[in-house]
């Protein structure tokens with residue numbers, strides 16, 4: 057469907073299931089240009105003001121207004137973070153966080169990640185004939201790594217996991233709001249502990265970091281911890297799932313990687329292009345009229361940049377539907393582009409490489425335990441990922 061839309065026009069007015077109108081951008085060049093266009097804003101506090109105006113259907117608009125008037129609200133502190141802000145706020149937050157979230161700090165995690173993947177694969181091998189890779193490896197790996205970064209002690213991880221699973225479920229029900237409130241209280245306590253303790257995790261470093269007298273406030277730390285949790289969790293899960301599926305259904309590429317393992321980093325990049333975890337970038341809105349091809353998107357309207365469609369644009373990637381780990385994939389948009397380019401990209405690449413490499417090296421006979429075209433996919437506007445990936449390891 058995206059291929060058909062991309063051929064017809066560069067941008068299409070669409071409606072989300074709850075009735076919000078947004079403009080879907082489907083070609084690579086426009087996607088890349090708009091991701092860095094300062095006329096598109098991500099400032100959530102402003103965007104919320106004209107959200108209701110962007111519901112075309114009066115019944116759906118009324119339902120939206122009624123619900124947002126009466127519904128229990130998601131804790132506001134969790135929504136204040138760099139992904140939903142513009143310069144100069146964004147610049148300041150990203151600079152402070154960037155002092156802690158360095159490539160060196162991430163690379164230093166490799167031995168711990170390798171050890172964790174080894175343990176998860178031991179457990180998987182000891183399980184039954186058929187193993188669900190999502191439950192055995194794809195979920196627990198990124199989740200545990202985030203717990204390390206935030207310094208969540210092992211005893212707290214089970215409840216932390218219950219809350220975070222509810223939070224990313226995106227259903228907005230009472231259980232999600234309960235979980236988000238519990239999460240706020242828990243994160244506040246965690247941050248307070250870091251202020252007094254001697255912990256050396258990333259969150260503790262964020263509590264201490266300063267830049268020419270500037271520091272992160274309590275709410276900013278909370279927003280950042282929450283963003284790391286949400287942005288770093290579901291996404292990496294789906295890179296591991298989608299990448300494994302891509303390789304299992306392309307034996308030629310799998311053989312090439314077995315013979316030339318130095319190609320693994322390139323393979324991870326190709327999985328990101330071919331079937332990336334984030335199909336649509338997060339929301340943006342126009343602050344003035346913006347022309348895309350023959351279409352003018354008026355001011356104060358929402359724009360959805362389809363990263364999945366951009367990665368398969370034949371004008372950028374010849375034969376885009378072919379998985380080819382040797383192709384030139386430069387300029388990939390799976391991690392976004394411009395000032396909001398994914399902060400966790402080196403970590404996500406590292407986790408996925410260690411996980412997939414260990415899986416395929418250790419179990420050379422690994423294969424799908426269900427037909428590829430019957431696997432269940434998650435129902436989501438933003439995330440592209442499997443619910444289950446049943447495998448036979450031997």
Ligand code: HEM
Pocket residue numbers: 138139140150283284287288289291292295332333334337338339389390391392393395396397398399400401403404405
């Ligand atoms: C394969 C895994 C991942 C993918 C595909 C991915 C994708 C993305 C994308 C597309 C954006 C930009 C969204 C936009 O502009 O609308 C983004 C931003 C971000 N990501 Fe990731 N991400 C991944 C993993 C991670 C991890 C592991 C972390 C941290 C632990 C992380 C932290 C962030 C943060 C903090 C931002 C906001 C950056 C900013 O606003 O300046 N991501 N990511």
